[in-house]
Amino acid sequence: MNYKIEFDKFFSYSFSLDCLIFGFENGQIHLLLIKRNMDPHKGEWAIPGDLVYPDEDLDDAGKRILHDLTNLEGIRLHQSQTFGKPKRHPQGRVITCAYFALTKMEEVNAVASSWATEVKWIPLHKVKQLAFDHNEILSSTFEILKIKLSNEPLCFDLLPEKFTLNELQQLYEYAFNSDLNKANFRKKIKHIPFISHDEKQINVKHRPAKLFSFDQKRYKDLLARQEYSFKM
Amino acid sequence: MNYKIEFDKFFSYSFSLDCLIFGFENGQIHLLLIKRNMDPHKGEWAIPGDLVYPDEDLDDAGKRILHDLTNLEGIRLHQSQTFGKPKRHPQGRVITCAYFALTKMEEVNAVASSWATEVKWIPLHKVKQLAFDHNEILSSTFEILKIKLSNEPLCFDLLPEKFTLNELQQLYEYAFNSDLNKANFRKKIKHIPFISHDEKQINVKHRPAKLFSFDQKRYKDLLARQEYSFKM
DNA sequence: GCAAAAGTGTTTGGATTACACCCATGC
């Protein structure tokens, strides 16, 4: 990999950013991982990340990493936590700040960039040993994601533009590792501002479900008037 | 101030840690601020902070800053957010990680250290213009504190060892800027494991209130058995 | 007795839970 400045200059202290990219499919939350093509931890699965340039804003570094890997733009990035144990990186003191992004999996076309020999979506419950302290980074980030899923309508960043109410339910069931009652779940979400489409699922061998979208516009309006606050 | 390594070595990139120290008194949450005795922003009020040594763990740097200023030890530190705009520090690229600590104000004897000409507790609603981007750091940290106050029994770190139920109520009223009904508040906290003392307030010119402590031991026990989860 | 705050009980309406049932589609 080529940096615009000499690699050495990054070290003594160095500051990196790891970007956890989440997606949702088949009732499971997935994480986009790369197989490292360089030492340290060559050949191991890892969270995509990169060093932050001296004149680069953290948010911009996050967007750059996300874009390089997925070609996505305009995705909101959320800061997770910062990890800075002196020994966490074998080559020197690298403090890393974790960010996460929520993506619609069908819009992501991940390609192995200069960092990686392979890129893969892995369902969260199947993620095994990762490079560095990336398992720890994942678990604290997932805890923060769960808090945000409870208090902000971020679930819709993971779902396709048009989704069924059952997909929404499955997302929360997977995130919180719980079984929810269908009728009760629908009563609970009754106050969420949805756009109700006339379309239905196709190619299913049962009664097709109605499709909904989240009404961002109405949501912001309700928020501003303090007439609604998202809670799950 | 003397560093163990040359000051220059810190720069190009540099990594600092700011420590927001909260306390509670007279129904108000306070923040411990210092008046800077050095440029940049000399003479302005700021959140205490310091550079992190290359071989120092972030948590340890936080504890060091807290201890230097307040002489407190054994206080839990909570990570807040990391701030890294390229221009946030006029002398170079300083990325800072904010931590916060909750203290019992009567146990804190803050002394102006080498950093500061003055140290002062200021009620949150009276905090004015601070140095650097410290107002932004304070507001995001306070948002995170509120989330934690809602989901974990951290309020007891701010209250004296023995407190009245009304003090507990005032803490939440101040944090969430709301008026709560006394009878309803007491119903809500009925499940919190308290130690009920035989002592009462003294020197009050009204019926003295009973004193309570938080029963850490019983709390941990209930948590482990999954028989209770703190919610406010 | 009065002021001030401590401390408790009752009622009501809305949310949560458990559960039962009907509906639309593919094969």
Next chain:
DNA sequence: GCATGGGTGTAATCCAAACACTTTTGC
């Protein structure tokens, strides 16, 4: 017609809000 999931109604219960009331202290 039957398997599969979509979609809805009801009753019991719990919880939160509003409000009223009694108690204990200092002066």
